Amino acid sequence: MGVTDWTCSASQLGTLSAPRLPHFLTDNPLPHGYPWGKLTDTGTNPYSDYPETGVVRHYNFTISRGFIAPDGYLRDVLLVNGAYPGPLIEANWGDTIVVNVHNNITGPEEGTAIHWHGFLQHDTPWEDGAPGISQCPVTPEKSYSYEFTASLYGSSWYHAHYSAQYTGGVVGPIVVHGPTQEKYDIDLGPIMLSGKSWTPFQGRRQPTTDPSTQTGTTRSTSTSSRRCLRPTATRACSRTTT
Numbered sequence: 001m002g003v004t005d006w007t008c009s010a011s012q013l014g015t016l017s018a019p020r021l022p023h024f025l026t027d028n029p030l031p032h033g034y035p036w037g038k039l040t041d042t043g044t045n046p047y048s049d050y051p052e053t054g055v056v057r058h059y060n061f062t063i064s065r066g067f068i069a070p071d072g073y074l075r076d077v078l079l080v081n082g083a084y085p086g087p088l089i090e091a092n093w094g095d096t097i098v099v100n101v102h103n104n105i106t107g108p109e110e111g112t113a114i115h116w117h118g119f120l121q122h123d124t125p126w127e128d129g130a131p132g133i134s135q136c137p138v139t140p141e142k143s144y145s146y147e148f149t150a151s152l153y154g155s156s157w158y159h160a161h162y163s164a165q166y167t168g169g170v171v172g173p174i175v176v177h178g179p180t181q182e183k184y185d186i187d188l189g190p191i192m193l194s195g196k197s198w199t200p201f202q203g204r205r206q207p208t209t210d211p212s213t214q215t216g217t218t219r220s221t222s223t224s225s226r227r228c229l230r231p232t233a234t235r236a237c238s239r240t241t242t
């Protein structure tokens with residue numbers, strides 16, 4: 001079976017190459033066989049009761065501008081570690097998640113902040129990622145380390161909460177493993193769906209210089225798009241077949 005990837009992005013999520021996920025992570029203590037011990041899905045109110053595993057999961061995010069073709073047309077976007085969607089954050093119920101976010105958005109510079117969708121932030125409201133409310137934006141070339149407890153389990157996502165950055169590509173999945181009601185054999189991993197139409201991110205504001213050309217000619221990205229059909233000498237638009 002051939003699958004052609006024209007996304008020009010580093011992410012494998014949603015493709016047949018995406019790694020399958022375990023029922024839970026096992027590089028940690030397993031009291032009574034599970035990271036969350038004796039807690040169960042039906043016998044626990046996850047909004048008030050959660051295990052304290054003492055395990056910390058560390059992630060490093062660098063947010064930068066880039067060019068990819070998520071729908072087949074090359075767009076200027078924002079990427080997390082060069083990928084759209086951004087990397088999967090994976091943890092067990094009750095783990096602590098630490099994400100060091102480095103703002104590498106240049107040309108032009110912007111602040112940024114990441115919201116961890118669906119987490120209650122019981123004792124850490126300042127880690128909610130809403131700039132102007134719970135924090136100042138992470139300034140260009142600076143970093144901020146978010147730290148919060150995975151007090152709820154299931155699938156969720158993170159997204160930039162600054163300006164329109166999440167429509168520009170700063171999104172990614174979160175999976176917190178926990179007790180299940182229904183048994184399943186294979187977890188194919190998160191598949192992120194988007195109902196929005198892609199518009200150039202920078203192009204909403206002003207004509208930009210396309211870094212994918214060596215001539216550096218100025219074009220209006222709001223009216224011009226280049227179909228990402230063929231790798232060129234100046235653009236490493238990956239074509240992988242699996």
Ligand SMILES: [Cu+2]
Binds near residue numbers: 115
């Ligand atoms: Cu959200």
